[in-house]
Amino acid sequence: MLTFEEKLAVITTFPELQKKDVSMGRVNFHYEASIVDKKIVVYHLHPNGNGFVYAEQIPHTATDDKGFVNIREFTADELRSIIQASIQSLSNPAIPLMVSSPAFPELSQETILSSESWEDGEGQTLTLVEEDELWNVYTGSNLEMAFETYTEAKKYLKDEGFWRS
Structure with missing residues (x-):
């Protein structure tokens, strides 16, 4: 499991995301250029390493009732991949999503797009x-x-x- 600092290091490689401090040391990352109502990409990243990424529009991804997936056990590559797909889903929902990571082994090659x-x-x-x-x-x-x-x-x-x- 990545630490809070390691997750922050991955997340901050996305300059389009803005960090917003919330309660209990947690942080959110917003995508202000979103063309849909949703703007939060990373939700309640906690100093204990737990957190969530918005993934409601990402195929074959199990989400909670708010459309988020828990990233507690994600590797750096998995985290980077799901954040990229989340941003893409908020940028242009009409374009099929690119998800190319071991975090999503159930996707067929036909589903994975560049x-x-x-x-x-x-x-x-x-x-x-x-x-x-x-x-x-x-x-x-x-x-x-x-x-x-x-x-x-x-x-x-x-x-x-x-x-x-």
Whole structure:
């Protein structure tokens, strides 16, 4: 089990999350750019190492009645993976989620998708998603472009002034 400090070290690698102190030494991490009503990604991370991550929209993930999964026994990779999927679910629920971690062994290879966020200097974000042997570029939930290879998609994004975030 990771310690509180080790979990904080993983969570703080996500610059899009804002730390909010709550009672009894616990902390929450909010995703203010969420396009849905939910903004809390990490809930009640406690100094004893217990805590929760919002995972209601993540396929094949058992959650409590509020949509959270307990992260007490997660490894660093599992924690990183579920936080990334949680942020993606709050960023664009229309795009299938990427969950590629040993924490989710029940997912079939067909369910696991590759996804990347790309930003430009004006704060615009595009999402590059591998779907059905194509690389699709999304603006929000709208398909902007589709490419046969990752290299073509990456070149397009760079030519348009975007970089991988």
